[in-house]
Amino acid sequence: MKITAIRFAKLEVPLITPFKTAMRTVQNITDLVVIIETDKGILGYGAAPATPVITGDTHGSIAYAIQHVIAPHIIGMDVENLNSICHKIQHAIVGNSSAKAALEIAVYDLWAKRFDAPLYKMLGGGMPELTTDVTISVDNIDKMLTDSNLAIEQGFEILKVKIGTDIEKDIERVHSIYQNVAKRAIIRLDVNQGWTAKQTVYAIQKLENLGVELELIEQPVKSKDIDGLRYISERITTPVMADESAFSPQQVLELIRTGAADIINIKLMKCAGLSQAIKIADLAELHDIPCMIGCMLEGSVSVAAAAHLAAAKASSISLIDLDGPALGQFDPVVGGVNFDLSNIKLSQGAGLGIETINNLQELTWPF
Numbered sequence: 001m002k003i004t005a006i007r008f009a010k011l012e013v014p015l016i017t018p019f020k021t022a023m024r025t026v027q028n029i030t031d032l033v034v035i036i037e038t039d040k041g042i043l044g045y046g047a048a049p050a051t052p053v054i055t056g057d058t059h060g061s062i063a064y065a066i067q068h069v070i071a072p073h074i075i076g077m078d079v080e081n082l083n084s085i086c087h088k089i090q091h092a093i094v095g096n097s098s099a100k101a102a103l104e105i106a107v108y109d110l111w112a113k114r115f116d117a118p119l120y121k122m123l124g125g126g127m128p129e130l131t132t133d134v135t136i137s138v139d140n141i142d143k144m145l146t147d148s149n150l151a152i153e154q155g156f157e158i159l160k161v162k163i164g165t166d167i168e169k170d171i172e173r174v175h176s177i178y179q180n181v182a183k184r185a186i187i188r189l190d191v192n193q194g195w196t197a198k199q200t201v202y203a204i205q206k207l208e209n210l211g212v213e214l215e216l217i218e219q220p221v222k223s224k225d226i227d228g229l230r231y232i233s234e235r236i237t238t239p240v241m242a243d244e245s246a247f248s249p250q251q252v253l254e255l256i257r258t259g260a261a262d263i264i265n266i267k268l269m270k271c272a273g274l275s276q277a278i279k280i281a282d283l284a285e286l287h288d289i290p291c292m293i294g295c296m297l298e299g300s301v302s303v304a305a306a307a308h309l310a311a312a313k314a315s316s317i318s319l320i321d322l323d324g325p326a327l328g329q330f331d332p333v334v335g336g337v338n339f340d341l342s343n344i345k346l347s348q349g350a351g352l353g354i355e356t357i358n359n360l361q362e363l364t365w366p367f
């Protein structure tokens with residue numbers, strides 16, 4: 001089954017409630033869908049959101065990198081040669097992690113379809129069901145308490161609480177939420193680079209002294225501040241997870257080597273695709289470092305790939321943060337992975353199991 005062409009579409013899904021972090025506020029999930037055509041008439045689906053403040057990628061840059069730089073290297077290749085295709089994708093251009101991720105997802109989809117098996121089985125098999133946490137956006141305390149209680153009523157057992165706007169207010173937020181939900185839900189904190197290393201140690205020690213139990217604290221400091229992450233890790237009991245500091249397998253190796261992080265958050269859009277995510281999961285497992293599988297604010301095409309990976313790599317990926325598709329008002333993907341609040345169920349269809357995608361707005365170059 002040979003790759004003959006690549007085309008693009010836009011896919012927009014309005015959010016149930018706006019998504020707010022220390023870095024941005026968003027109203028819609030907007031993905032660039034990558035569709036690979038083959039000589040057998042079978043299509044491969046991939047997708048990527050634009051996350052300029054995280055990866056530096058926009059839909060325009062993703063489409064350009066694929067269409068004009070990477071595609072010429074892989075058009076005509078047989079999807080059976082998965083490793084060789086991924087090698088070409090990874091080496092055709094530096095950076096552009098979301099473009100590589102979207103394209104690799106479509107290639108893996110086709111590769112598994114070629115052998116008529118669900119992707120997670122091709123990656124080694126596992127349980128086709130996952131339980132995800134849910135994001136509680138940063139807001140005033142009352143709103144965050146309301147959102148936390150609603151999430152627990154909906155069956156979520158783990159809350160990923162977004163903070164990082166103001167240190168004293170953040171401490172108050174976390175303390176209030178903990179007092180309100182203690183014993184009903186586990187709390188993970190995501191500071192999204194909003195604090196300094198010293199502020200983090202101050203805040204977490206204060207919360208620890210108040211008896212607040214946190215499962216982990218994610219990326220409290222700026223992405224480049226690896227020394228800061230290590231400073232924090234050495235001074236608090238709560239496990240520290242690297243997110244924006246952990247893009248590539250090489251960066252993860254450095255984080256592990258320097259003892260800067262206790263947990264690694266893998267996202268396909270950061271690491272440049274499934275081939276690299278597998279390397280990170282294996283690397284972390286070798287060092288007894290657990291991984292989280294996370295996603296950007298992205299829809300059910302690309303998050304399906306993350307779910308298949310997590311199912312197959314359960315020995316390394318023990319924390320699941322794939323709530324993106326469930327935050328949308330509807331799921332435009334027919335077939336594929338079913339995202340029902342905290343429960344994620346993988347399809348037994350070939351590849352990602354996607355039958356069709358509704359609401360696709362086909363794009364013609366230039367766009």
Ligand SMILES: [Mg+2]
Nearest residue numbers: 190218219243
């Ligand atoms: Mg994060």
